[in-house]
Amino acid sequence: MPTLSYIGHSCCLVESEAGAVIFDPFITGNPLASLKAEDLPELAAIFLTHGHNDHLGDAIDLAKKNDCPVVATYELAAYCQSKGTQAVTMNIGGTYKDEWGQIKLVQAWHSSSYQEESGNVIYTGMPTGILYTIEGKTVYHLGDTGLFSDLGLIGTRNSKIEVALVPIGDHFTMGIDDAVEAVRLISPRLAIPVHYNTFPPIEQDPADFKKKCKAIGSEAKVLDPGGSFEY
Numbered sequence: 001m002p003t004l005s006y007i008g009h010s011c012c013l014v015e016s017e018a019g020a021v022i023f024d025p026f027i028t029g030n031p032l033a034s035l036k037a038e039d040l041p042e043l044a045a046i047f048l049t050h051g052h053n054d055h056l057g058d059a060i061d062l063a064k065k066n067d068c069p070v071v072a073t074y075e076l077a078a079y080c081q082s083k084g085t086q087a088v089t090m091n092i093g094g095t096y097k098d099e100w101g102q103i104k105l106v107q108a109w110h111s112s113s114y115q116e117e118s119g120n121v122i123y124t125g126m127p128t129g130i131l132y133t134i135e136g137k138t139v140y141h142l143g144d145t146g147l148f149s150d151l152g153l154i155g156t157r158n159s160k161i162e163v164a165l166v167p168i169g170d171h172f173t174m175g176i177d178d179a180v181e182a183v184r185l186i187s188p189r190l191a192i193p194v195h196y197n198t199f200p201p202i203e204q205d206p207a208d209f210k211k212k213c214k215a216i217g218s219e220a221k222v223l224d225p226g227g228s229f230e231y
């Protein structure tokens with residue numbers, strides 16, 4: 001069975017017999033990060049939901065160190081490639097399969113850019129959610145998004161969503177009440193809140209999210225950074 005670990009903010013690691021993959025590896029400078037970037041296992045692929053600095057994070061260094069691809073929208077993966085990484089350039093609606101599993105990009109309502117150290121802001125294409133399937137089980141990382149009704153379509157079209165990683169921080173993404181509605185629309189087996197308590201503007205009580213999910217008949221699990229479970 002695959003194991004999902006929450007590293008903190010939007011960063012999650014999935015380990016299976018097919019290898020380890022990581023979503024949004026913002027580790028250096030992440031006050032919640034449960035480990036250091038150099039302490040990660042060997043990675044087979046790096047998935048980015050969008051280019052914002054709190055998501056791209058250590059992706060370029062990790063992709064070079066592990067000699068593995070950054071998988072993301074065309075603009076974002078090509079940007080990483082221009083910095084010396086391997087890349088799988090995709091776009092919304094598309095599916096890609098590799099030894100490490102299957103990935104599909106879906107829409108998210110947000111924005112996407114990367115600010116370089118010089119202050120230059122680079123446009124990095126559309127933001128996305130990511131469906132990652134391994135061993136017949138799908139994890140849906142919603143990325144940064146507001147609520148939208150097509151989450152219901154994504155849930156219907158992908159009926160085996162085991163785990164949904166749902167942003168609850170508000171301010172930049174959905175807050176708790178909209179996140180609970182997102183869970184209702186997607187109907188995953190389990191919802192895990194992400195993208196909260198990293199910085200003051202996104203302070204939230206994940207127990208409130210869990211309670212409100214329970215009230216609509218959905219199960220949520222709060223993982224502290226460093227927490228993991230098999231699914």
Ligand code: NI
Pocket residue numbers: 050052055110111144172
């Ligand atoms: Ni963002």
Ligand code: MN
Pocket residue numbers: 052054055144172195
């Ligand atoms: Mn973010």
